[in-house]
Amino acid sequence: TGEPIPADLIAKIVAAENYQAAYFNVRQLLYGLNDMAWHSIDKPFEGDVELFERTAMAPAQVLPVVEGAAMSPAFSHIFAGGYAAGYYGYKWAEVLAADAFSLFKEKGIFNPEVAEAFRREILSKGGHEHPMTLYVNFRGHKPETKALIEKMGLEK
Structure with a gap:
């Protein structure tokens, strides 16, 4: 339309930036815990998938579990496409980005x-040194979660 976006609409968009940030954060942690659990077993799995998931995700489970629901059979992301045992990397990347940007x-x-x-x-060192060494050389300390928690509006 060529019309500027009304200020009240912009204010609503900004206010909604971190809508459900805590839920999204916990969900990512649950996915990562589940992924690591599946990729930590050392023999063929023959048990109850639902129970396996519940046990794996228990440390971060804050909402009631839906009985009869198991996400693993549909969560191809952790079994195909190169992300096996690496789903936690999404959250870790957020920690690194927020801490570095701070x-x-x-x-x-x-x-x-x-x-x-x-x-x-x-950027210039690539894989020539351990990533944590590179990060500490840049930032002066190991990554901290404080900046990500603030970015997500969860510090309160």
Whole structure:
């Protein structure tokens, strides 16, 4: 239409940015726990899939379990496409991104020294050193969850 988006609509969009962030976070943790459990067994599985999932996801389960429901048979993401035992990587990537970006926010988004340190310590080294060593060289400490918790609006 060519009309600007009304300010009240923009305010609603911004207010909804972290809608259900806690639920989404827990869901990702549940998926990661389930993935790691399946890829940690050392012999062919012949048990109850529903019970296996419930046990694997119990440490992060905050909502009631739906009886008779098992996600594993339909969760091809963890069994096909190269993500076997790696689903946790989505949440870990969020932790790394938020923690790294917090340094940019602290020192200035366009701070050339921070940008150069990121290029020098992370981007240019690739797989030549352990990833945690590279990250600590850039950030000055191991990744912390604080920035992600704040980004998701869950610090309250």
